[in-house]
Amino acid sequence: MASSHISVRKTDNLIRIDFIDRNILDELNIHQIGEEILKAVESEFRPKVVIVFKNVEHMSSAAFGTLMKVNERVKARDGQLRLCQITPRIHEAFVMTKLNRIFSISDTYETAVASFV
Amino acid sequence: MANSVKAFRCEHTLRELREGLERVHPEAEAALAAHGFDDGAKFAIRLAIEEAVVNAFRHGNRSDPKKSVHFRAYIDDTRASFEVEDEGPGFDPATIPDPTEDENLEIPSGRGVMLIKAYMTEVEYVPPGNLLRMTYRKPA
Numbered sequence: 001m002a003s004s005h006i007s008v009r010k011t012d013n014l015i016r017i018d019f020i021d022r023n024i025l026d027e028l029n030i031h032q033i034g035e036e037i038l039k040a041v042e043s044e045f046r047p048k049v050v051i052v053f054k055n056v057e058h059m060s061s062a063a064f065g066t067l068m069k070v071n072e073r074v075k076a077r078d079g080q081l082r083l084c085q086i087t088p089r090i091h092e093a094f095v096m097t098k099l100n101r102i103f104s105i106s107d108t109y110e111t112a113v114a115s116f117v
Numbered sequence: 118m119a120n121s122v123k124a125f126r127c128e129h130t131l132r133e134l135r136e137g138l139e140r141v142h143p144e145a146e147a148a149l150a151a152h153g154f155d156d157g158a159k160f161a162i163r164l165a166i167e168e169a170v171v172n173a174f175r176h177g178n179r180s181d182p183k184k185s186v187h188f189r190a191y192i193d194d195t196r197a198s199f200e201v202e203d204e205g206p207g208f209d210p211a212t213i214p215d216p217t218e219d220e221n222l223e224i225p226s227g228r229g230v231m232l233i234k235a236y237m238t239e240v241e242y243v244p245p246g247n248l249l250r251m252t253y254r255k256p257a
Contacts, residue, residue, distance in 0.1 A: 060171070065228075096231075096232070
């Protein structure tokens, strides 16, 4: 089995997901990453999920698609998703694609957690 | 200043997506660094190469393992140009829905071509649409 690309920390229904590698959100790994995130989310009811982009240097449209699937799945479980610590270049890609209107993006992990309702 | 590094040229026939990306990304990144492209340019070009090669395999060749993707690159101190050609029937890029329109925003796919056009200086789909030419020019 391929090694994990994410680390998952759970405290009650708060789930923090960190990426381990820098180039993980490209086409080569995104399918496996999506499966790992969905697995972490699906075991919780009303999950509050924070995905931390601290180590991520590259994105692709496939990664956007995976994040949208995760967002749908979290909403289907009556949960909330936040993204944080996105580099300016990747944030620009969110703005360019207008996906900053779909996702709730925070500067820090702490502000992301504080934004849950 | 005159060019101090010889222009980089390469041509590859890619037979499989993963192997293809693992081949072209490091080669392009090394050439871009040698020719003084900054981190923002390298980010943009990597993303465009990724989207172009993925589209060529997935949509152009429709993941047919008997078909290849032809990748050509030219990089000098002023520009980075690429050609990505698949062996499929081609397509009309004008038929792709705009992913930034409100009604398309929540559709998980269809952003690759838009990102290529956003990040590269010049983008051309040569009819019948199975050959993509794209260039990133350093700002003057």
